[in-house]
Amino acid sequence: MYSTAISLSAAATAAAAVGGARPGAIRPAELRFCGLRREALGLRSLRAPPRAAATPRKAAAATGNGAAGSGGFDYDLVIIGAGVGGHGAALHAVEKGLKTAIIEGDVVGGTCVNRGCVPSKALLAVSGRMRELQDEHHMKSLGLQVSTAGYDRQAVADHANNLASKIRSNLTNSMKALGVDILTGFGTIVGKQKVRYGKVGFPDNEITARNIIIATGSVPFVPNGIEIDG
Structure with missing residues (x-):
């Protein structure tokens, strides 16, 4: 294995490996919030002291300043x-x-924020409200009179997309505010503690890291002989 891969729970161990915390680094206990829930609630992240982003090796070679x-x-x-x-x-x-740096070749938030958990739960919430409004007996028990309950399909879809967009933006801003470098492209481990990233087929930036986490998620696998009904 080329990299020193660590799990999410082992990130604390890496601090000892690099000789403790960086001077001036923040240690807010509230960062232990689940990132998705924290940002969905609109909680504000504390801002870390500004620092210069690391220079990719290709650019560093051109200027003569090694990162x-x-x-x-x-x-x-x-x-x-x-x-x-x-x-x-x-x-x-x-x-x-x-x-810390994070590499993303698509959109921040991954499947959960953009195509899975967030938009699906938004649609479920709308359908739940609709069922409640259509329950005439329940409405009368609350002293409410609802003549007609309807919906706009496009407006419902826009609501789900807007919520996903807002949370995606909050996740991005929270990392930027704390000084995490967000690098755009598809990352590939190319050597011991070396990662190359960039467009598919043209990964022209290379960086080094003491530790590497692979958090690319997964894709469905269907064994041979099994048909999916949907």
């Missing part, structure tokens, strides 16, 4: 994948004083 992070690495921790798991790992790493 150097803790112990000669660009970062203490690089996370590949900015879904809810990667976001939570980034917040925990910052809490432990680690210089």
